Amino acid sequence: MMMNVLVLNSGSSSLKFQLIATDMEHIKRNEDRRLCRGVVERIGGEAIVTVNVGDQPKHVFTEPLANLQAAVDFIVKWVASDESGIAEVENAADIHAVGNRVVHGGEKFSESVVINDEVLRDIEACIDLAPLHNPNNVKCIHAVRKILGAKLPQVAVFDTAFHHRIPEQAYLYAVPYHLYRRHHIRRYGFHGTSHRFVAYRYRVLAKKTREETNIITLHLGNGCSAAAIRKGYPADTSMGMTPLEGLVMGTRSGDVDAAVVNLIATKEGLSTAEVESLLNTQSGLLGISGLTNDMRVLQQELTEHEDRRVRLAIEIFAYRAKKYIGAYLAAMGGADAVVFTGGIGENSADIRWRICEGLEWLGLKLDAAKNEKAVGREERITTEDSRLHAFVIPTDEELLIARDTVRCILGEPHPS
Numbered sequence: 001m002m003m004n005v006l007v008l009n010s011g012s013s014s015l016k017f018q019l020i021a022t023d024m025e026h027i028k029r030n031e032d033r034r035l036c037r038g039v040v041e042r043i044g045g046e047a048i049v050t051v052n053v054g055d056q057p058k059h060v061f062t063e064p065l066a067n068l069q070a071a072v073d074f075i076v077k078w079v080a081s082d083e084s085g086i087a088e089v090e091n092a093a094d095i096h097a098v099g100n101r102v103v104h105g106g107e108k109f110s111e112s113v114v115i116n117d118e119v120l121r122d123i124e125a126c127i128d129l130a131p132l133h134n135p136n137n138v139k140c141i142h143a144v145r146k147i148l149g150a151k152l153p154q155v156a157v158f159d160t161a162f163h164h165r166i167p168e169q170a171y172l173y174a175v176p177y178h179l180y181r182r183h184h185i186r187r188y189g190f191h192g193t194s195h196r197f198v199a200y201r202y203r204v205l206a207k208k209t210r211e212e213t214n215i216i217t218l219h220l221g222n223g224c225s226a227a228a229i230r231k232g233y234p235a236d237t238s239m240g241m242t243p244l245e246g247l248v249m250g251t252r253s254g255d256v257d258a259a260v261v262n263l264i265a266t267k268e269g270l271s272t273a274e275v276e277s278l279l280n281t282q283s284g285l286l287g288i289s290g291l292t293n294d295m296r297v298l299q300q301e302l303t304e305h306e307d308r309r310v311r312l313a314i315e316i317f318a319y320r321a322k323k324y325i326g327a328y329l330a331a332m333g334g335a336d337a338v339v340f341t342g343g344i345g346e347n348s349a350d351i352r353w354r355i356c357e358g359l360e361w362l363g364l365k366l367d368a369a370k371n372e373k374a375v376g377r378e379e380r381i382t383t384e385d386s387r388l389h390a391f392v393i394p395t396d397e398e399l400l401i402a403r404d405t406v407r408c409i410l411g412e413p414h415p416s
Contacts, residue, residue: 032399035089037052043070105160187237218321228331321355338356
């Protein structure tokens with residue numbers, strides 16, 4: 001029997017969800033069925049609900065939802081209602097399992113796990129490492145237990161788990177070693193579910209084994225990260241102890257000199273916590289352009305008005321990504337491909353061109369026509385004779401969460 005898996009991805013004031021029907025045979029054939037998807041935004045008042053059922057047009061409406069538990073309760077009732085039109089779900093009992101995205105698993109979790117009381121305590125113990133994310137992940141798990149019962153299987157799929165194999169020389173910071181031992185200060189990496197999914201899809205497209213997979217994956221969206229994947233496993237990644245480190249992002253600065261924090265605090269009369277907030281929420285594309293964190297708007301603004309700061313924001317964004325490609329190629333001893341994913345990576349031919357420009361000496365020859373056509377679909381965008389190829393591979397983190405949920409419940413191994 002196919003398993004109807006409700007996938008939940010909770011943010012600070014939003015909750016993304018999907019209902020996916022699958023089993024091991026459908027996973028092997030890549031024939032999982034997406035029954036619906038949606039997002040609840042502005043939780044805490046009159047929330048905005050956007051839903052898609054099958055191939056039908058999206059439906060947008062409002063619903064008063066006071067908190068995350070109310071949002072989960074609404075999603076369960078809506079999925080099981082006649083209003084949703086999901087034939088496979090007549091009532092809440094037709095939801096067979098829940099897969100939860102959990103941002104931080106610390107050093108404890110190296111793969112997805114079925115949630116029990118001990119696992120839940122260990123996730124709560126990681127709250128200090130991800131105070132903006134893990135609390136809501138925990139609230140979501142508790143809400144499901146209350147609404148659907150403690151016996152319904154739930155699985156935690158961790159953003160950090162895929163990066164667990166990164167070696168010590170890549171994950172340790174050059175600070176006094178006792179700080180790592182006492183406080184677990186180290187690189188953890190994020191977007192692991194996305195990097196893992198596109199690495200798997202690359203293997204399928206390129207007809208490679210895991211051992212033959214040597215690629216650099218770029219997840220470019222409002223949050224951005226790069227990963228060096230050597231022989232099928234992560235060798236390094238750009239995000240650090242938190243998602244603030246690494247590439248330039250929508251509102252995050254990415255790499256900065258650590259001394260800048262104290263300098264800004266002193267000059268601007270801010271606390272270190274306020275500076276950290278500034279680097280997380282007012283920097284990146286938004287901070288440089290002074291306009292927006294939306295790359296689409298910035299590109300349109302550049303085309304129409306040739307704004308200098310907008311151009312600078314886009315150029316810094318692309319330059320930082322290109323620099324990480326060079327660093328990872330050196331660290332890995334070369335690679336076979338660069339893979340673009342995420343909202344920007346999948347949809348912006350211009351950004352892909354800016355990042356790949358100048359890499360011809362490495363053997364990366366962009367096919368301009370293929371690059372322009374590769375919008376939101378799997379495509380190799382380099383010429384046949386390139387030594388270093390580039391691919392566009394749309395990510396599907398929710399699908400991987402649903403698949404891991406089925407694997408965990410059935411006791412099947414987790415392919416990386």
